[in-house]
Amino acid sequence: MLARTDSLDLGRLRLTAGEGRRLELEVALQALDFAGESYVVTPAAVRALLDISRMTHDGYALRLRFEVAVEGPCMRCLQAARPGFRVDAREVDRPGGGDELCSPYVSDEELDLHAWARDALALALPTQIVCREDCAGLCPECGTDLNEAGPEHAHERSPDPRWAKLSELKLE
Ligand SMILES: [Zn+2]
Ligand SMILES: [Zn+2]
Structure with a gap:
């Protein structure tokens, strides 16, 4: 002691x-x-x-x-x-x-x-x-633990950032 x-x-x-x-x-x-x-x-x-x-x-x-x-x-x-x-x-x-x-x-x-x-x-x-x-954290969209869900976890509805850029162009 x-x-x-x-x-x-x-x-x-x-x-x-x-x-x-x-x-x-x-x-x-x-x-x-x-x-x-x-x-x-x-x-x-x-x-x-x-x-x-x-x-x-x-x-x-x-x-x-x-x-x-x-x-x-x-x-x-x-x-x-x-x-x-x-x-x-x-x-x-x-x-x-x-x-x-x-x-x-x-x-x-x-x-x-x-x-x-x-x-x-x-x-x-x-x-x-x-x-x-290397903890992957939670999915910002649904809160799923990404350590368990794996890298395949994704959301269909989230728009591809490239498309977002394209729609910005159209607005001009
Ligand atoms: Zn963690
Ligand atoms: Zn998610």
Whole structure:
């Protein structure tokens, strides 16, 4: 069993300049709201690898890695989807080093692991959650699942776009 960690006091590791430590932790992740749908993150308590390096001129370089699956409706065909994602995020926190060197997840050597893991996962997600990369989605005309109906699925009545062009010409 790993200790569930939502925040971590980096100072307590007592790392000297240039020293590093790798920790294996459990981080809790809540369901995500994405495009109006709720997606469950599994496992909810994710096993994460955290690399911490104390920099030579004070401050920390951090790397967080974990793998999760996201469960919810496929955004194309609405069937259950459960794609997996590998998250690999880095942060640098150097007090006095300017805005870009100040991690929003570190304050007074306290690392907000929970917030970092949540944001890192959100950034790792694609623009669409799909059941599989080549999901064909639903027919825009009748709503049939095109993964099941196959590529032959078509509607007789939909006019051939070439004919539409022709009728436009006639109108002139
Ligand atoms: Zn799908
Ligand atoms: Zn159709």
